[in-house]
Amino acid sequence: MARSNDEVAALFQEYADLIAITGGDAFKARVYEKAARAIGGHHADVGTLDAKGLQEIPGVGRSIAEKVVEYFRDGRVSAVEELRAKIPAGVRQLTAIPTLGPKKALVLHEELGISSVDELADAIRAERLRDLKGFGPRTEENILHGIELLQSSGDRVLLDVALDLAEETVAGLARVTGCRRCTYAGSLRRYRETIGDIDVLAAAERPAPVMRAFTGLPYVTEVIAHGDKKTSVRTSKGLAIDLRVVPPDSWGAALLYFTGSKTHNIRVREIAVRQRLKLSEYGLFDVESGEKVVSATEEDVYARLGLPWIEPTLREDRGEIEAGQRGELPDLVTESDIRGDLHTHTDLTDGLAPLEEMVRAAAERGYAYYAITDHGPDLYMQRMTDERMLAQRDQVRQLDGAYGKQGKRGGMRLLHGVELNIAPDGGVDWPDDFLAGFDLCVASVHSHFNQGREALTRRIVRACENPYVNVIGHPTTRIIGKRPGIDADLDQVFAACARTGTALEINAHPDRLDLRDEDILRARRHGVRFAIDSDAHATLHLAHMRYGVGTAQRGWLTKEDVINAWPLTRLRRFLDKGRRGRRSAA
DNA sequence: GCCGTTTTCGGCCCGACTGTTTTCAGTCG
Structure with a gap:
């Protein structure tokens, strides 16, 4: 609804x-x-x-x-x-x-x-x-x-597809003689969840060779427009790529302009107009004299307008300009702030790689900790049993600290977890005494998506109230372009998460990106904490983390908001969720 | 129809490319 x-x-x-x-x-x-x-x-x-x-x-x-x-x-x-x-x-x-x-x-x-x-x-x-x-x-x-x-398609494509194509195109153009700089801009640089077309920006004194190389790329099937400064093509996948070539001196103004969003640009230009300046992709100009004021870097342009440099992921006219003017822009979480992944699978359930391969790949990413969270028995096709889960726990304990930068003592710490299934009534796979043995529990909805708003809301709120549930996995269950999110009252869910100390996942898989940026912004106002997780089912999926971080940035999150950007001791306190108090009171 | 660090009226972001036009309107981002 x-x-x-x-x-x-x-x-x-x-x-x-x-x-x-x-x-x-x-x-x-x-x-x-x-x-x-x-x-x-x-x-x-x-x-x-x-x-x-x-x-x-x-x-x-x-x-x-x-x-x-x-x-x-x-x-x-x-x-x-x-x-x-x-x-x-x-x-x-x-x-x-x-x-x-x-x-x-x-x-x-x-x-x-x-x-x-x-x-x-x-x-x-x-x-x-x-x-x-x-x-x-x-x-x-x-x-x-x-x-x-x-x-036919004409549709937007997923972030990872567009990013791969953009990086290939940029690499191809950067090799052209006379191409001084080249990068992708537009919605891709802002990490929007889907991309309508790819914007590539290049700097060169003579644009013609760059343009020629562009239309000659092997995957270009159609030239839509072809000019001196701008060329648009369509690729074999039906995706359009726009290339703009500007003089090297205009780089900053052009990058700012082509990164957008449109509404962010309009706001910035309005600020320029009020100062009797004119901002275009070629620079910031004095209206009276026509003389160029600045243009070399984005920082220069923003600074002349009284603004700090604004992260591309914030440039959606959602208050970032006002926050910049007040000096209150958030210090956004970055991929290097992420200390571990809290939702991953192995071939014990539906993952592709054995535990040790996943752990080794995670350690190579430099993580300080890493959680294994295979499915519980309620997803019956996964054939999980108490015995199999406990046997995995033994393996996890043995590998704890074995991989990572500094050998055993400083090695990557392993958490043994589970991805529980939230049943239609809000219950999960195991009773409390068995759940108590896990280091953390992710709980997710995997079926019965059409229960109706009230029942779905109650279902997830009840899962939050379970003292062993730490993270709600892919909270809306949407698949971008394929399945809409469930119709729950998210504001009630957000309030329940904040009240119970349950984190919401930002699932980094490019098909999901769930929560989405707008919901993150709302959840944040409730004081919710977040876990950015790859939900990896193979070693390569661990790298999806970047899409989750981009989405978190679009939701204005800092590392303070993200539990897997915290040191392990602080994370463990959060995962305890007040259980210790409960046990001593009992 | 909104808005105000020269304005309560008169502005309102800016430039590239295409197609149908002999100087420009429409569309796009």
Whole structure:
């Protein structure tokens, strides 16, 4: 179920689109877009705010606040209804076709009565667009191609797929003579969970050789646009890559600009405008004289605007600019802060590698501690028994400290854990006395995803209340692009975690990234602690940690928030979860 | 429709590329 903030955000985004399609004031459309984003990202439920409280959200004034109030009072907003009556929903969908924006969509609707993607495809085949002003043969071709992309994949790809391709492309271009610098930027540098297209930035005095090398890459199948400063291609996987080449002196301004996000950039430029400066990808310029002020590094540009350097993972206009101005940016957790992995598997259950191989691979990553957490018996296909689990524990104790930098004494410490299954009623695989033998317990939902909101919420809260459950694994169970997260009341879950001393996992597998960044931001406000885990089922998966850390950064987490960035003694106190007190009281 | 470190009115981010155009509108990021 969508949060009411998301409902209102979607409504205003639709209203903005409809204003643009009906040829309304472009500035007005932009204001509604901005308000939609601000409301979608606002921490408090807008359904609980009055007009005054609503107007404290930046970008929300009297008129928009009234519309929010109207929405919760009447279930509808009359201004939106009026535009909906004029423009069929299908016309708005036309603007989802690449190269087709609101202006062309309006012409198609007004002149030809087209109000769906299918009707548009038919009209092109029937050559009905031929007489329209502004529509030539290439436009027809581009629209048909765009429809094809939209209907086939056209989708965003997972972070790891995009990162592999980007790193290969950067390596290829960096070798070109005259290429002074090259890196990927865009949503990839911000570690967004999915990537629409890859942005690559290069610095060179003469762009032509770099551009030529780019279009000549073996996996490039189509050149979408080809210019002096910018070239766009599509690869064999259907993913688009944009390359921008700038003069070396513009590197910092260009990197800032192409890293985005769009809304972050707009905010930064507004700050520039207020200081009579103009920021573009070529530098920060004095408006009066036209002279360049700074451009060489991102730090230079931010500093001239009164801001510290802002981590790319924060650049989403979620308050990072204000925090920067106040000098209150978080000191984000990094991959090198991570001292261990708390959720991993071996071939005792569904992992691929034996215990010793996993332990050795973990030690090579430089971890101070490492937890083995195979599945419990409730996932019956895993054939777990008490005996097998206890035999593994003996093995784990023997390997404890055997691998790592400084031999036995300073070696990597091993924790014997388990990934429990949270049953539909919130129970787990074993009774307390058996659970007491583990160093830590991760507990996760693996089935019965459609129980209904109240039952799911109760189920997870009950797992948190189990004194032996330390971490809720992949809390929403979503698989990106394949399975939506379960419909639990996450705010209740977050409160339960904070109250009981249960950590929430940030599962680093690129298919999951669960919790997601927005939920992390909300959970953090409840005072929840987090565990960033690879959930590795093979030695190579241990390296997924970077995606989990990127996601944690997008949730503004510091190493203080992340239990596996803590020293082992502090981690053990957290894992104890007050059990010692319980035992002595009993 | 929102907003204010020259403004309560008059601004509102900036540039590249394409396609249909003989100077520019539309789209995109």
